[in-house]
Amino acid sequence: MVIRIGTRKSKLALWQSEWVKLQIEKKFPDVRVELVKITTKGDKILDVPLAKIGDKGLFTKEIEDAMLRGEVDIAVHSLKDVPTKLPEGLKLMAFSDREDPRDALLSNGRYTLSNLPEGAVVGTSSLRRRAQLKIIRPDLRIEDLRGNVDTRIRKLKEGNYDAIILAAAGVKRLGWEEEIDEILSPSVMIPSVSQGILGIEGREGDKEVESIVREAVNSTESEVAATIERAFLRTVEGGCQVPLGCYTVVNGERVHVRAFISDLNGEFFHKEEGVFEVKDLEEADKLGVSVAERLLSAGGREILEELLRCQ
Incomplete structure (x- = not known):
């Protein structure tokens, strides 16, 4: 049996899909898992703030369309990116163990949230983070930050920001934990819905695939x-x-x-x-x-x- 995973091409998306592939093949040696790389709308539009695009399926729609056409069997998503209303014919089959759900501050080893200089520039693409930062440190200048995790860290290192806020889960999954200067407690910054959880989406009615995925990952x-x-x-x-x-x-x-x-x-x-x-x-x-x-x-x-x- 072959299970095809539809995945974005970013380092984090590929890491997540490879991890699910490994879990399935460890549990079911007779199952072969293949990755099919797909470009989403969110990967193409990088110069517009997420809040202004307003598309709830920004990082999922093209992969979901491929599933409905039968070109791939499942998709592995950062669950925080998955809309609550799925296309007809699709369902969430399984949920991974939760990686660190908190937000992380990165500042090239210089700062924590409390000792950032007055007026410091902080990068984030999240309205959730922006609103909570405004409460904690109303003096900060918050500017939009788009791109994959590695792109965002590169922009920080190039001096475009004094600090950036990212999901700790993504940074840790990519092995870049040493870049984190502070993990923000949920009592300080409440995480995004399902942050740190991988959601495995598939077609309704694919009972065999769902059984395999749940046993391997859920x-x-x-x-x-x-x-x-x-x-x-x-x-x-x-x-x-x-x-x-x-x-x-x-x-x-x-x-x-x-x-x-x-x-x-x-x-x-x-x-x-x-x-x-x-x-x-x-x-x-x-x-x-x-x-x-x-x-x-x-x-x-x-x-x-x-x-x-x-x-």
Whole structure:
């Protein structure tokens, strides 16, 4: 049997797909896994801020189209890049163990977030990071930063920024942990929905492929966390780019959830945090919806309405 993985061409995407390939072939020696490289819209448009493109399938659509045409069988995504609504005929089959979910500050060995000079230039493409940075250090100058992980680090080394913020998971997976100057605690910066988790997407009805992928890769804890966080995102999404985050720590049936929604400048910031009991994925989904609805009632709905007016 051959399983074809559709993958972007970036170093991180290839690392992630190679890792899934290895897990499958270790568990199922009779299965051969092939990588099929595909260029996505997000790989082509590098000179426009992500928030201005506004395409929820920026890094997934072309690969999903290839799956629906039968050209590839599965895709390995950074789950934080995967829209909550998948194309008809596709599903998330499995969720990897979660790599470090936190954000990392890189500054060529010079700074931490607290000792960055006043007015320092910090690069990030994320509205979520931007809003939280504005709260912690309103003096900083935050500028857009696009490109793959290696491109972003190169731009830092060239002196375009005093510091940049990246997902720690991607930096660590590529073996560049020594470039990190500070890991930002979730109590300081709430991570993105599903940050650090790999999501394996495939066709509905491909039962044999799904069985193989789940046995080789799936983490129950990650599946619970992803279900809560993606239900939160699905409920909050208001048709526009919104600074928000949700992060879940799973310990058996007890889960610790942190979530927030904010305006673009961090001036109106609403946060929810608590420990809950979750027995199955249905309860996990309901919890994510509940956390989102509490944030919307606390002022998040007004933030969404204002953001829609400003589009």
